[in-house]
Amino acid sequence: MLDQGVERSSIQQREQRNRSGVQQTVSELTADVISRTAFGSSYKEGKEAFHAQKQLLSLDHCHGNSPQCATARIQSRLTSKVSEYGDELPGAMLETCFTTEHGEKRDELVLTMDEIIDECKTFFFAGNDNTSHLLTWTMFLLSVYPEWQERLREEVLRECGKKNPTAEMLRRLKVMTMVLLELLRLYGPGIFMIRKPISDIRLGSLIIPKGNGIVIPIPMLHRDKEVWGDNANEFDPLRFEDGATKAAKIPQAFIAFSLGPRSCIGRNFAMLEAKSVMAMILQKFSFALSPTSDGEGFATAEIGTTEMIEQVEKQRTSTL
Ligand code: HEM
Numbered sequence: 404m405l406d407q408g409v410e411r412s413s414i415q416q417r418e419q420r421n422r423s424g425v426q427q428t429v430s431e432l433t434a435d436v437i438s439r440t441a442f443g444s445s446y447k448e449g450k451e452a453f454h455a456q457k458q459l460l461s462l463d464h465c466h467g468n469s470p471q472c473a474t475a476r477i478q479s480r481l482t483s484k485v486s487e488y489g490d491e492l493p494g495a496m497l498e499t500c501f502t503t504e505h506g507e508k509r510d511e512l513v514l515t516m517d518e519i520i521d522e523c524k525t526f527f528f529a530g531n532d533n534t535s536h537l538l539t540w541t542m543f544l545l546s547v548y549p550e551w552q553e554r555l556r557e558e559v560l561r562e563c564g565k566k567n568p569t570a571e572m573l574r575r576l577k578v579m580t581m582v583l584l585e586l587l588r589l590y591g592p593g594i595f596m597i598r599k600p601i602s603d604i605r606l607g608s609l610i611i612p613k614g615n616g617i618v619i620p621i622p623m624l625h626r627d628k629e630v631w632g633d634n635a636n637e638f639d640p641l642r643f644e645d646g647a648t649k650a651a652k653i654p655q656a657f658i659a660f661s662l663g664p665r666s667c668i669g670r671n672f673a674m675l676e677a678k679s680v681m682a683m684i685l686q687k688f689s690f691a692l693s694p695t696s697d698g699e700g701f702a703t704a705e706i707g708t709t710e711m712i713e714q715v716e717k718q719r720t721s722t723l
Pocket residue numbers: 437525526529530531533534537587591592593595596597658659660661664665666667668669670672673
């Protein structure tokens with residue numbers, strides 16, 4: 404067993420490294436966005452919960468954050484009247500739990516408190532970590548490929564000028580969509596998905612017996628040359644010129660958000676958030692890798708978290 408002191412200090416060092424640079428900044432930003440949009444809270448308010456979540460992840464516990472914050476918010480909804488649960492995620496879930504499809508009041512919750520909290524934790528985790536991973540890698544790759552950074556800036560200035568982008572402007576950012584999809588293909592946050600068949604199934608020439616777990620390795624499938632062509636390992640956003648279903652030899656090849664009924668519910672939210680943030684950064688800053696960087700620091704632009712959060716918040720209230 405590892406000495407606890409040694410283990411703790413290496414976790415702290417790792418956390419310290421992770422907290423530096425762009426990654427920390429965008430992580431705070433995406434935490435704030437998901438807190439405000441889904442929970443009617445803010446990064447500042449939920450800071451302790453997010454800090455606990457990071458520590459749990461470092462300790463290789465299951466993905467989750469401190470449930471205290473979610474519990475407190477849900478309890479406060481429960482003590483209010485049915486019609487006053489609020490329109491954020493916990494309120495919407497409670498409303499569904501208490502109300503039948505005919506609008507009549509139920510006596511008991513359809514989901515248990517634990518299940519509601521688990522759903523909230525998934526939202527917090529997915530809404531924060533996945534999108535901040537996407538934004539960090541976007542800034543990194545646009546530093547490595549300055550020609551794409553310039554192309555994106557031209558598109559943003561053409562479609563949005565210097566104004567805060569509206570939903571309509573964001574819809575017109577085609578090159579931005581291509582770059583984000585290519586980034587998710589090569590460096591998406593999902594490493595694998597796990598499925599367990601509830602009956603024997605056939606997958607091509609394979610028979611998977613009921614109950615046997617299957618691991619679906621997303622990055623490996625995204626780099627399969629037979630499906631994506633000989634340049635599968637290269638960063639080439641142009642492959643997404645005609646959309647995700649036409650980017651490879653088979654239409655279902657792009658699985659960064661999974662496919663089917665259990666695919667990512669936050670896909671459009673994540674893409675909208677990433678586009679808004681990148682558009683606002685590109686309007687004001689150019690960025691490059693620091694010569695002394697270990698991959699986390701960016702040299703030419705200092706981007707303040709507060710300013711970014713304020714801008715995205717303004718954007719949110721003007722477009723949602
Ligand atoms: C770049 C950003 C994101 C990526 C790449 C991503 C990817 C995925 C993937 C691959 C799954 C399927 C996991 C599995 O089946 O094992 C998933 C599920 C899910 N995602 Fe995302 N996600 C992102 C952002 C978000 C955001 C912003 C939210 C919430 C606002 C969110 C909420 C969820 C939820 C609730 C599920 C579970 C859906 C279900 O089981 O029915 N995700 N996501």
